[in-house]
Amino acid sequence: MFLLLGVFPAAGQTFDNARHIWQVFLQRDVDAGGADRLTFVDLVTGDETPILVAGEHYTLLDQSVLYFDRVANRALLAEPDGSTHEHPFIQPSPDTRRVDWLVSPDKKMIAWTLTEGSSNALTTITNMAQIDGENARVAFTDGPRDSIRALPVAFNADFTMLYMDFQPEGFSDFLPFPQYAGLFAVNVADGSWSYLPDEPSCFCGAGFGSGLLLRLKLSDNLNAFDLHVYNLAGQVEQTIPAPPLANYTQGGDVVISSDGKKAVYALAQVQNFGRPDQSVRTVFMLVDLGFMTQAAMTEPITTYVEPLQWTEDDGAVIFTSRQQDGTWKISLQDGQLARVADATYLGNISDATPIS
DSSP states (O other), X not given: OOOOTTXXXXXXXXXXXXXXXXEEEEEOOOSTTOOEEEEEEETTTOOEEEEEEOEEEEEEOSSSEEEEETTXXXXXXXXXXXXXXXXXXXXXXXXXXXXXXXXXXXXXXXXXXEEEEETTEXXXXXXXXXXXXXXXXXXXEEEEESSEEEEEEEEOTTSSEEEEEEEETTTGGGOSSOOBSEEEEXXXXXXXXXXXXXXXXXXXXXEEEXXXXXXXXXXXXXXXXXXXXXXXXXXXXXXXXXXXXXXXXXXXXXXXXXXXXEEEEEXXXXXXXXXXXXXXXXXXXXXXXXXXXXXXXXXXXXXXXXXXXXXXXXXXXXXXXXXXXXXXXXXXXXXXXXXXXXXXXXXXXXXXXXXX
């Protein structure tokens, strides 16, 4: 079930070789009560430590896994030793309807939003802090709005801007890929905000990275997506035309490589949505941001799978699924999609103390 560091090297993290490293895997709905299993695999000793949790929104920090316990209605941290405890400063109040959070790729900053009020009068309060809670402040307050909430999506490189989205309440929980309706930027210094270029837009996928916003928008024939590339520093836009695919109208999970030269995203064709005979065909689109082209990486597969991260010096992509357990990988050299684990790979964490 679980694989070694050579298959899943750390992405965006630097680990001291004198410290323990754990790979973290997830298996969903493993017992009659619907619990999930988190497993920490120690790459120094080979030991595996499983924890049963009633969680959602699993997010890796440097040394633990942050998740929301849907039974306790609390944000918890799971540790590699098998223990769990409450997060010290991200917690709902009695009036909170939901909690959303965002961790920066370098694990240094966190933003979290508390949504409160009734469905026709939602208020959202978004906070930012260093990962240890230092320099906490309210970054943005919005509302009340009718069935619209705000949530954090990405940071800019120096954490002076927080990118967010105005999200229709309740829709995203039923969609295969994250979708965004009205992306905007918050100036962290004073809380002022403005829409990003050409926003609000369609309820479609997007991705941030290397100073870029990649935004999917339905093509004129409504059969697929054009990909709009915005340089957020220079407010420059280029458009990559939609691929010649018919009725691929679900897309998202845009992941930009660390060097800003490539991106990948998932594109799905869904027939008989929500019915017992529903069928899915998913392809992965590889985007060349130098030549401004996009093309399918693989033949269609019959399930939802989405990109998780680039790996192997941006020469391969790891994929997971929100609908089923498992981890897949594509190398750009051969373009073959291979299942490499039965559990869902979440990433790597390290110990705070050196190995004695």
